[in-house]
Amino acid sequence: MAEKFTRWDAVDYLENEEDMALYLDACLDEDPGDGSLVRAALNDIARARGMTQLARDTGLTREGLYRALSASGNPEFSTVLRVIKALKIKLHATPATPPKPRRGPRKKSGELAAA
Numbered sequence: 001m002a003e004k005f006t007r008w009d010a011v012d013y014l015e016n017e018e019d020m021a022l023y024l025d026a027c028l029d030e031d032p033g034d035g036s037l038v039r040a041a042l043n044d045i046a047r048a049r050g051m052t053q054l055a056r057d058t059g060l061t062r063e064g065l066y067r068a069l070s071a072s073g074n075p076e077f078s079t080v081l082r083v084i085k086a087l088k089i090k091l092h093a094t095p096a097t098p099p100k101p102r103r104g105p106r107k108k109s110g111e112l113a114a115a
Contacts (some may be wrong), residue, residue, distance in 0.1 A: 024045060042080065
């Protein structure tokens with residue numbers, strides 16, 4: 001008996017806003033630096049939400065969105081931001097490394113003698 005395989009699609013697992021935000025966050029962390037993984041994640045999230053409604057919300061055409069978020073697409077950063085905003089996802093920045101502990105304020109040489 002031959003085994004039957006189906007193609008795995010992230011869209012099938014993006015059921016709510018939290019799933020979508022966590023998925024995009026993971027893809028931002030793992031992206032190789034060329035934006036390919038982020039673009040693919042935005043494509044998956046857009047398809048899960050509905051490309052037609054997203055096109056209306058961004059003011060872009062549906063075909064333009066498919067093209068920009070495709071594997072061969074190269075969307076402008078402003079397009080990426082419009083898509084993220086329309087998807088009601090917030091991006092925020094945090095330091096990649098933990099901050100160094102801060103030292104207390106330095107005392108002037110005259111303050112040492114008075115103390």
